[in-house]
Amino acid sequence: GQQVMQIPQYQHVQEGEDFTTYCNSSTTLSNIQWYKQRPGGHPVFLIQLVKSGEVKKQKRLTFQFGEAKKNSSLHITATQTTDVGTYFCAGPHAGGTSYGKLTFGQGTILTVHP
């Protein structure tokens, strides 16, 4: 079945440093989504990328979707303590009875030291 892998598993940064997490899928994705989960919280949708090579920005966050639509990245510039949490990528199956099923990566846990 489809697998979605994320690296790194953990990232510790000093406040102000940049952070990047990478996501790779074993299959081509129709789109990819990113979620953030604060400690003790639930996943919250951040963004969806649909087009090959797409780049989207949300303030200090930059999201990229690979040309082959099998990988993606999230980059945070100048991290702040509010960025702490686990960042998940998720890819939906396309077609068949599994359409709409989200397969999540294992997440990257980000800690930010003030």
Added chain:
Amino acid sequence: EAGVVQSPRYKIIEKKQPVAFWCNPISGHNTLYWYLQNLGQGPELLIRYENEEAVDDSQLPKDRFSAERLKGVDSTLKIQPAELGDSAVYLCASSLDGIRAFFGQGTRLTVV
């Protein structure tokens, strides 16, 4: 707009006992999901509903887990009997477009 509501937030039960979780999705969202999240892992789909129909339950351990979504709105997930390995957070999510998911706060189950 109210978000996805789940109850209870926490549940502690002894092994072999039954347990049930309840979910009220966002109004108008026809797609409803139940996910299981183990510590340090991403959510894993248990079952997906389109209205009242379970369209993907391939990951649901049917020997002990059951779910229903009567009238295509609220949903319940039941485990009977619970095992120690069922300890996890059970997340309910709903979607308007079948793609972007809105998650509830989850129910943290501890089986002792």
